[in-house]
Amino acid sequence: MADLNINSKYKMLSGYDIPALGYGVYQTPADVAEDVTLHAFKAGYRHVDSARVYRNEQPCADAMKKCKIPRGEIFFTSKVPPRSMGYEQTKASIESSFKQTGLDYIDLYLIHAPYGGTAARNGTWLALVEAKRAGLIRSIGVSNYGVHHLDELESYIKELEGQYGKGQGGEISVGQWELHPWLTRPDIVEWCQKKGVVIEAYCPIVRGQRFEEKVLQALGEKYGKTPAQVLVRWSLQKGFVPLPKSVTHSRIEENANVYDFELTAEDMKLLHTTEYSPCAWDPTTSDD
Ligand SMILES: NC(=O)c1ccc[n+]([C@@H]2O[C@H](COP(=O)([O-])OP(=O)(O)OC[C@H]3O[C@@H](n4cnc5c(N)ncnc54)[C@H](OP(=O)(O)O)[C@@H]3O)[C@@H](O)[C@H]2O)c1
Numbered sequence: 001m002a003d004l005n006i007n008s009k010y011k012m013l014s015g016y017d018i019p020a021l022g023y024g025v026y027q028t029p030a031d032v033a034e035d036v037t038l039h040a041f042k043a044g045y046r047h048v049d050s051a052r053v054y055r056n057e058q059p060c061a062d063a064m065k066k067c068k069i070p071r072g073e074i075f076f077t078s079k080v081p082p083r084s085m086g087y088e089q090t091k092a093s094i095e096s097s098f099k100q101t102g103l104d105y106i107d108l109y110l111i112h113a114p115y116g117g118t119a120a121r122n123g124t125w126l127a128l129v130e131a132k133r134a135g136l137i138r139s140i141g142v143s144n145y146g147v148h149h150l151d152e153l154e155s156y157i158k159e160l161e162g163q164y165g166k167g168q169g170g171e172i173s174v175g176q177w178e179l180h181p182w183l184t185r186p187d188i189v190e191w192c193q194k195k196g197v198v199i200e201a202y203c204p205i206v207r208g209q210r211f212e213e214k215v216l217q218a219l220g221e222k223y224g225k226t227p228a229q230v231l232v233r234w235s236l237q238k239g240f241v242p243l244p245k246s247v248t249h250s251r252i253e254e255n256a257n258v259y260d261f262e263l264t265a266e267d268m269k270l271l272h273t274t275e276y277s278p279c280a281w282d283p284t285t286s287d288d
Helices: 030-043 057-066 087-101 118-133 147-164 186-195 214-223 227-237 249-256 265-270
Strands: 009-011 017-019 047-049 075-080 106-111 137-143 174-178 198-202
Touching (some): 047 057, 057 087, 075 087, 106 118, 214 265
Parallel strands (some): 047 075
Antiparallel strands (some): 009 017
């Protein structure tokens, strides 16, 4: 952990690496996305978390092409829209991502949310597996899945392996959830850690809603860091891949400037809560 740095990476089950810090672009307007993504690259980020529904894949990809950093050093994620679940719709969604971005390959494609029922979820997964086999997508995974959805997917992967052979069902390389000290999702985290699934943390700074918490203020003072930096550091030290979002140049830099201090085990304990307080949506509890 002491050796965490801006270039830290984790190996995924797919065999590819993922940068340990990501740059989120939800609600980043398309007309500023290229500029702020370029700024994120300048600040040292090498990982952009986009999605079809964010409507900014194209300007993010434009920044990737303009930044002069080799493509292989940048990691780009998109996601299947919740309203495009199912085999055919997912194939169309992937095709649209390539049309819009002009990329040769996409590093990671996630199922954005588990809505739509088992058949749609399985169909979506199969389309992702096929895109991976075709070399279009390097790694695949899910977002906002509850443990029951993860178990269901694991069974489907085994079924596909039974049909097509070992390794042919795809692997859940990454799972993405809202995660911060007020939403630690121990059941999901345990599931992923057991299976080697890399865990990404969205809303890692709780959209700024908890900055006044005494514990954040105290730790910020202790290390000369902002509450946002304490939260990003907490996430990294939990072994997560935090995806802080900002369209503000100074904050983009601030959120990546978290490698000159380390929270102690005692600090981490102080930041521990058993609250379940999402600040975004929560599809993990969906029963359909
Ligand atoms: N899979 C999913 O369902 C899902 C859901 C939500 C998010 N995500 C991903 O996770 C990323 C992060 O989540 P999020 O954007 O919802 O929340 P977040 O990163 O926790 O917070 C972003 C908000 O905090 C502000 N902010 C950023 N840095 C700050 C700083 N240093 N000081 C004060 N305020 C700061 C930003 O304002 P400005 O931009 O105005 O600076 C923005 O309003 C998203 O962009 C997206 O990539 C995924």
